[in-house]
Amino acid sequence: MLTNLEHLGLAVHDLKAATELYTKLLGAGPYKTEHVASEAVDTVFFQVGGSKIELLAGTSPDSAITKYLAKKPEGIHHVAFEVDDIRAEMERLKGEGFILLNEEPKRGADNKLVCFVHPKSAGGVLVELCQEVKP
Numbered sequence: 001m002l003t004n005l006e007h008l009g010l011a012v013h014d015l016k017a018a019t020e021l022y023t024k025l026l027g028a029g030p031y032k033t034e035h036v037a038s039e040a041v042d043t044v045f046f047q048v049g050g051s052k053i054e055l056l057a058g059t060s061p062d063s064a065i066t067k068y069l070a071k072k073p074e075g076i077h078h079v080a081f082e083v084d085d086i087r088a089e090m091e092r093l094k095g096e097g098f099i100l101l102n103e104e105p106k107r108g109a110d111n112k113l114v115c116f117v118h119p120k121s122a123g124g125v126l127v128e129l130c131q132e133v134k135p
């Protein structure tokens with residue numbers, strides 16, 4: 001079961017400008033920034049109640065964010081849901097006919113294991129599953 005709206009991922013060209021904009025909009029600054037080399041992205045996270053806003057800028061031409069912004073305007077890139085057991089949810093979603101973009105959970109930002117679901121199988125929305133990595 002998907003238990004919480006963990007974050008909205010927003011694709012941006014200029015991370016510094018977007019950070020300033022969202023700091024003004026939300027009335028509070030980010031709680032962390034993180035480079036995720038495996039996804040070729042720089043991220044900035046804001047807490048909003050029980051959910052988060054994740055700003056994402058691509059750091060290479062191969063980044064999913066760079067490719068996305070070559071075709072689409074800045075804005076919502078993906079919706080991320082929290083799960084308790086990511087492998088069980090991956091199996092369940094596969095059984096329901098969703099197309100998973102990674103066969104194994106991979107390390108995401110903010111201490112999470114993640115898996116992406118292809119937007120073609122999810123009503124045109126790129127979905128991310130997130131499970132917190134326990135210390």
Ligand SMILES: CC[C@@H](C(=O)O)C(=O)SCCNC(=O)CCNC(=O)[C@H](O)C(C)(C)COP(=O)(O)OP(=O)(O)OC[C@H]1O[C@@H](n2cnc3c(N)ncnc32)[C@H](O)[C@@H]1OP(=O)(O)O
Nearest residue numbers: 009036039041064065077101108109114116119124125126
């Ligand atoms: C920081 C780590 C992590 C976290 O912990 O939070 C992140 O959030 S990383 C975020 C960046 N990483 C990813 O997005 C990885 C998963 N994405 C992918 O594997 C690819 O981006 C993709 C979804 C498979 C698309 O790649 P590709 O097929 O190469 O791109 P195309 O441009 O050819 O698109 C095909 C098709 O899909 C539509 N599309 C692409 N991206 C999105 C999107 N974000 N939302 C909705 N639809 C999307 C695109 O419009 C094309 O549609 P058609 O034109 O109708 O064919």
Ligand SMILES: [Co+2]
Nearest residue numbers: 009054080128
């Ligand atoms: Co994300």
